[in-house]
Amino acid sequence: MKTTLKKASLLITGVMVGGKLFAQTPDTTISSANYAEPFSGGDKLRTWSIGFHGGMLSPSTILVNMSRQDFRSPRENIGYGAYIKKQLMPSFGLQLDFLRGKLEGGVGQGTTNSFNTPQSFSTDLNWSAALSGQFTLANINWRNKKSAIQPYITAGGGVIAYRPNRVNVDGSVSSFNDGGGNIHKMYIPVGAGVKVNMGSGINLDLGYQVGFVNGDDLDGYTFARNNDKFSYAHVGLEFSLGSRSKPEMATYNPVNSMRTEYLRKAQDLQGQLNTQKEENAKLRTDLNATNENLAKLSADSDKDGVPDMYDKCPGTPAGTQVDGSGCPIGKREVKVYVTEEDKKVVKDAINNLEFDFGKASIRSKSYPSLDKVAQLLVDKNFSLKLAGHTDNVGSDAANLKLSKARAESIKSYLVSKGANASRVEATGYGKSQPIASNKTAEGRQQNRRVEFTLY
Incomplete structure (x- = not known):
C-alpha cells in the first residue's frame, strides 16, 4: 500500500x-507556418x-x-x-x-x-x-x-x-x-x-x-x-x-494570435512605408535630372544671347554682334538663290503635311518631307515663313488659335532638326484667308492648310 x-x-x-x-x-517570429488568424473556424x-x-x-x-x-x-x-x-x-x-x-x-x-x-x-x-x-x-x-x-x-x-x-x-x-x-x-x-x-x-x-x-x-x-x-x-x-x-x-493560443496579427500588420505597414520612401527617392532623383537637363537647354556659354543648343558659332568673343544662329553678323554674307529643286522640296512638304484631327500634333508620315525642308534651311541658310489657315467651322478665336498652334508646331519640329529659329516665322490667320469655298467639303479641305514661303 x-x-x-x-x-x-x-x-x-x-x-x-x-x-x-x-x-x-x-513567439519571436511572425511566420505563417502553423498559424491561424484570430477567430478562425x-x-x-x-x-x-x-x-x-x-x-x-x-x-x-x-x-x-x-x-x-x-x-x-x-x-x-x-x-x-x-x-x-x-x-x-x-x-x-x-x-x-x-x-x-x-x-x-x-x-x-x-x-x-x-x-x-x-x-x-x-x-x-x-x-x-x-x-x-x-x-x-x-x-x-x-x-x-x-x-x-x-x-x-x-x-x-x-x-x-x-x-x-x-x-x-x-x-x-x-x-x-x-x-x-x-x-x-x-x-x-x-x-x-x-x-x-x-x-x-x-x-x-x-x-x-x-x-x-x-x-x-x-x-x-x-x-x-x-x-x-x-x-x-x-x-x-x-x-x-x-x-x-x-x-x-x-x-x-487565440489570445496570442491577435498579438501576432497586430505585429504582422505593423510589419506590412512598415514595408509599405519603406517602399513609398524608395519611390519618393526615385522621384527626387528624376526631378533633379530633369532640372539639370532644363539648365542645359538654357545654357549660354559664350553669353551672346543664343542658347548653346541653337548656337552654330560657339565661343563667340564677348561684345560681338551675332545673328539668330549665334554667328557674327557679316560672316555669312553669301547670296543664295531659291531654285526649282528647293521649291519642289517645300511643295512636297506641304502636300504630305498632316495633323491629328482638331490638334496641332504632326502625324509621323509628314516627318520625312519636313526633314528635307529643315536640311535645306541649314544648308542654304534660307528664311521660311509659315502661315496657318483653317476653314470656317468653329469660332473665330478657336480657328485662330489652332492655325497659330499648327504653324508653331512645324517651326518647333524644323528647329529640332537644326534650323535657325530666328529664320523661321510662324503666323496663324484662322479662317480669314480662304482659297476655296467653305460650302463644300472639298473647299474646306483646301482651306485647312499651312503655307510655306521660302526666301
Whole structure:
C-alpha cells in the first residue's frame, strides 16, 4: 500500500509541477507556418486526435484509505487503452476512452477465521468505455505562441465490464459473472495530467485517473457496502489528425494570435512605408535630372544671347554682334538663290503635311518631307515663313488659335532638326484667308492648310 501511495504521490507532484511551469514556446517570429488568424473556424485548426497509452492499474487510490476498502493489500498490474478526442475549443474537448487490464489485491477485510473472508481477488477488466470532458489549462498567454506543457483535468461517465475471481480462506475460488458473462456497471472516471508537446501534432500524455464504480463487487467481495474504486496511472502518445500545416486547437493560443496579427500588420505597414520612401527617392532623383537637363537647354556659354543648343558659332568673343544662329553678323554674307529643286522640296512638304484631327500634333508620315525642308534651311541658310489657315467651322478665336498652334508646331519640329529659329516665322490667320469655298467639303479641305514661303 505504501509503495502504491508513493508512486501515486510522485505522479501527482509531477502534474502539479507541470501546471506551475506553464512552459511556453516563445513567439519571436511572425511566420505563417502553423498559424491561424484570430477567430478562425475549426476548418483552420486540427480538432481531431487519437491516443494510445499504457500504465499501472491498482485497486487503491490516493483519495481513499485502504482500511476502508474490501482488501487491504493492493497489487499493481499493467493496463492499456486508447481514445479518440474532438477538441471543441482551445480549452475544452470531448474524449471517448477505452481501457483494459487486470486488478488484484490480497488480505480481505473481516474475521480472520471466517470461512467467507477472502485471501485475495483477481478481476479481469475486460473493457471500459467512457465519454469524458477534458479541460486544458494554461494555454492562453499574450506573450507566447503556445504551451509546451499543458495541464488538464477530465471527468465523465461510462460503462465498465469485468469478471472477478475471489480466493477464499480455504483455497477455493469463487467466480462471479452476470449470467455467464461480464458484469456491467456504470462508472465515473475523474483524472488529471499533463501533455508535453514533442513536435507538430505529437504530444506525450502523462496522467492519473480514479474510476468510481457504481457497485461493490468489482473485487467479488462486499465489505461495509462501500462502492469500489480503482486507479490508473498512465503514459502515452497523442497524435493530431489532419494537415500538418494547421495548428492544433488544443495547443492553439487565440489570445496570442491577435498579438501576432497586430505585429504582422505593423510589419506590412512598415514595408509599405519603406517602399513609398524608395519611390519618393526615385522621384527626387528624376526631378533633379530633369532640372539639370532644363539648365542645359538654357545654357549660354559664350553669353551672346543664343542658347548653346541653337548656337552654330560657339565661343563667340564677348561684345560681338551675332545673328539668330549665334554667328557674327557679316560672316555669312553669301547670296543664295531659291531654285526649282528647293521649291519642289517645300511643295512636297506641304502636300504630305498632316495633323491629328482638331490638334496641332504632326502625324509621323509628314516627318520625312519636313526633314528635307529643315536640311535645306541649314544648308542654304534660307528664311521660311509659315502661315496657318483653317476653314470656317468653329469660332473665330478657336480657328485662330489652332492655325497659330499648327504653324508653331512645324517651326518647333524644323528647329529640332537644326534650323535657325530666328529664320523661321510662324503666323496663324484662322479662317480669314480662304482659297476655296467653305460650302463644300472639298473647299474646306483646301482651306485647312499651312503655307510655306521660302526666301
